[in-house]
Amino acid sequence: MPVQDKVRTLLDEAGTSYASEAGIKLADKPSPLYRLVVLSVLLSTRIKADIAVHAARELAPWNSPQKMFDATWQQRVDALGGAGYRRYDESTATALGQGAELLIDRYHGDLRRLRAKADGDPEEVRTLLVELPRLGPVGADIFCREAQLVWPELRPSFDSKALSGAKKLGLPTDPDELAGLVEGHDLARLAAALVRSTLQRGVAPAVR
Incomplete structure (x- = not known):
């Protein structure tokens, strides 16, 4: 062929x-970019992709770092568990709260500020992303793989x-x-x- x-x-x-599958209409805006970060954290763990996508959908009500931070740890655990994301639900719930706090403190909850700090350098984007709890290099690669739709400097x-x-x-x-x-x-x-x-x-x- x-x-x-x-x-x-x-x-x-x-x-x-994967963003579309998780119900994320990706755009260069704070909410969809944050939801993509959450999805990337979920996908980077040793769990089936369809379960991670389902979990991202369950977490959709907390579609900003502030909302995720304001949610209780138990609310996050319950959402993850309800999606079948049980093996890592408690540690991931903790990491999502910590990551939300970091994004609020450093970038005012707006990942476009992280993009601006990287100044068009894809490797710097990855370096800044891996500072988020539980994201890691694999999660950063997942984020960039999906975000290249709206951040052309990440292509390919x-x-x-x-x-x-x-x-x-x-x-x-x-x-x-x-x-x-x-x-x-x-x-x-x-x-x-x-x-x-x-x-x-x-x-x-x-x-x-």
Whole structure:
């Protein structure tokens, strides 16, 4: 199958971003960016992606650092547990409260201030992100993979799982070459689809 046909099939089969799946209409605005941070924290733990996405939906009422900080620890635990995010519910509930407090103190609850502090440097964005409790390098990569939709300076962002998916499908594993296969606004969708081809059994055979 020609590469372009393979990419189109991949996007059709698995090209929904994780943010969209979690009900986040991503935009360069404080609330959706914060919800993406929460999703990235949840996805970076050793838990199934669909459970993490469900948990992000359950946490949607606390869609700002201030609201998350004001929620009780037990409210956060209950929301996570209700989504099946039970193995790490208590520690994650604590980390989300601590992370919300950090974002309020350093960035007035607005991740666009973190972006401004990074001054267009993708690696600095990652460095600042990993200061958030429980996010870590994996979570920072997840955030950048999704946020490249609205923060173009992050393009192209393909983490190790996405590049593993590209290799599995016989697609380029050089990020710039891979990015050249789609328009800029489709990079986040492509990255998500490549991750799914790594994590979900049925994706790669459907594309091949």
